[in-house]
Amino acid sequence: MTKDNNTEVFTFRVSLVDTSGNVIAEAEEVTLRQISKMNEFKKNAFYGTNWMLQPATIQKTQNVQGNVLVFCDQGEYYARALAEQIQHQDSRLFFVSIGKKFSQIDATQFTVGEDEEDYDKLLAAIGVNNLCSVYHFSTVNFTRTDVSAERYGEELHQGLYSVVYLTRAILRTIRDSVEFVLLTDYAHEVTGEEACIKPANAAFLAVAKSTATEYPNLRYRCIDIDEATDMETVLDEVLTENPTFRVAYRNNQRFTEALTVIEQKQESMREMEIKQTGVYLITGGTGGLGLQMAIDLGNRGARTICLLARKALPDRSTWQTLLSNRDRKLSTLIESILYLENLGCTVLLRYTDVSDRVQMESILSELKEAYGPINGIIHCAGMAGDGFLFNKNMNTFRDVVRPKINGTVVLDALTRGEKLDFFILFSSMTSLLGGPGQSDYTAANAFLDAYAPYLRKKGIPVQTVNWPGWSEVGMAVDYQVADAVTLFRSLETEVAIQALNEIIKYDLSNVIPGQINYDILQQIGENNLPFRLSPWLKKNLDRHISRHNTQKKQVAKQTIAPEDIHIIGKNDNYTTTENEVAFRYAVVLDLREIDIYESFNSLGGDSIHAMELLKEINAIYPRTIDITDIFTHSSVEELAGLIDKKRGIGKEQSDDKAVIVPDYKLSDDDIMSMLDNVEKGNVSSFDEAIKVIKSNK
Template structure:
């Protein structure tokens, strides 16, 4: 019987006489989910991973077995159909399979021009191929649930994660396809988890954007409620929308997000009256103080992007790429500065001006036009300064800057 996507559903019980399969089951997220399933009554779990369990994972597995669960750990590559077939057969011998959670995945972030097909397929294979194999090979069974762990990156976008967003978009579409066939399916667009999962290492960057990470206990409670939600796709994330929207230039945020964050529409009377706080401070400051204000602002934004201690500001002439900034962080810093100064900035901004001093001077002189004419540069000095900055770049910085410039040219020509 075809399930109605509008019909309310209760949370499927986790039965002691059934087996449940978790891909990505040996990672921190998978083990947290396995522990929760045992607490909910599951007694037969099949955990799939590409490698052997690490010592900390083995400790968790022993604890689950001590709680009365039978845990079958299988090494398998879910992107390979025969591996998936074998694991399903093993699960069926343990107990009738009644639930699947597909949480396998890898990250390989990089801006578009750094990507190639090998890197792209490395991210797609475990999610896309794995999900499709599970979909095809379980259609003859009687599943209570078929859950796909997708990502909020598919909905909101995430710098450098084009391949990851595409892979998760496939999971979302597959969930809708299965429901149209009358099969159980739920795709969860997760926000970041704290402590476990691939996004845990990026927690400080998410927090700077207004996205708070779930503690594992809160996330698992939300997971249990999502199972009974009745929709093929749900999003679970914690967002402070006004702070999240700060990364967009005014008027550039998608309409739905602007409404969630309470931001006035572009061109509205309220939007036209408002101006970035930094611009207001600059307008009321003495001319000789403006460069210092910009310097403090650039240093503060760079510290936030880098996730450094705010009590220890960057040195004005410290090269940002020497203190941990990468190409994705450079784009994030450019976006934040673009929003606060209220003007469009080049995508190669941080590569062209790789120190807080150079960035502040560029914003002061070229973007905001605050350069005092009597002290202006003599003819040719600007060109000499630009040449000097180029000569100071490392080979990696030069290559990244060239890639960013080519990307900008391609966007302009499209």
């Protein structure tokens, strides 16, 4: 084994031998680079969406031509006003309310019940030809500010299931283009001033994120309003000629959703102790992620952990045999339970559907009686969504929705009186992005996303995490999508657990832990996302694109002063070196905001920028770093730490103070060729690259 001078790269010669000791394969120069997982997580930010004020000039109203379905019920006020605006146009309006069963009241008024066939009957009755628009206003109800667990079924039928059944009925009969305008009240926390949040409305709207990608002939728009917004404003948006996929109105102001970086606020920080005497419930505890949660809790001192799932484990007497079984998932599950028991944990396995209120009540009562109050809940129970809406078996749809929607409502109802230290809901980045085949999963997770602000407004400290894929365990691995190239990079287990602990510590909610994959963002295109990008992310994307387009072109940079730079990533106490280095990053990369944990690459830096940065840093800290340090210590925090270490500042004097600075002068061309070699992986270290240059001279 050899080790390079910057101590992070190890090169091995590897021999593979069979059981008799015969060499069957050899590999020269297998190189490993040491990466600190902790640092890797810090480099990842938390992302989430914010609703940002975005007034728009609403163009003159559409000319509605064709048959129009208006779902009204409580939204009747809007439906009638809409009718007045468009009745003179070349359109025919049909009004639908949601009741017990299908009925036709007169030539233009209908009721549909809870059966999917009612929607086929409706389309047959109105004559499907020439259906151009669906205005779905049924869920708007300002008099309803909260929902009891018992009434969620009704809410879902007015919104989620209604749009799903209607979409499927349309797909069965119509090939033409149909526009859906879905109007809700208080589906999202937009300003934070909302008196209530309605999670069922969020699930209703979220379906569109998926179906819009499955069926190009169906166009959806989602408008979420509050009571203070005028009818006129709402109808202008409903009938606008230049529509936005998702908008919200609060007090007549127009907002659109933007993906942004979410900061950890020092003032929200809390020390969250895992109590030895505490009782912790993990729903979906036998699944990939739930089990990792249990191990983490056990490692941190929890001694009573209940794992809840529907399918029972085989009888304990068979466990030893099963451990040598080829069923990797089952043996990992058994191994993990035995590991926890070895730590001294009592692992309670309980089996029921989390949405079964009676069973859940009995399990929770038993836990409380035997072990004491519940201290923390991690709600991981979930099923992956699979299949386009048109072909989807509705029982599968309900199975996906049930643990997340009904299960969450049940857990909430049964623990309202408890003093929980944490209550974490495992959602997915899919709820933000949607995607083909994911209508059920998107709706289910969007419900969780809205349930967090709904409960937090009531002072219940629930947190939702929008996980990207986990790369080592869980459903993404089972469905072989863990390596899929998605907008957010997938997380290794250890990194994901660190992220979750940060989320709990900083009381974050509705966050995606991870790193954006700018190549994918560029491929998708900003305009094809269901949200826009915050100015900072947009700038990063633009920079990424320009980096690709102008690979080796020097980018003209503007003159920036230190006071122009906004440094983010931690609280204000940045070290002098961090300030200096961040300023140099900003100058070289032409940025006004620098996250000290973001890598040089993801900030848009390339080899040319790296050379410039090296020159800038050498001007203030001569001979402290070399070019490879910019790639191996690539965030401001890491590079500043390295500079301090080499200069013997702060931490203990470094014992590897031998700085790799060449004793000869490199021309710019030398450096370029060296960087090319390092980037392409032709050489494994800076020293080797120098040797190549020297040998070419």
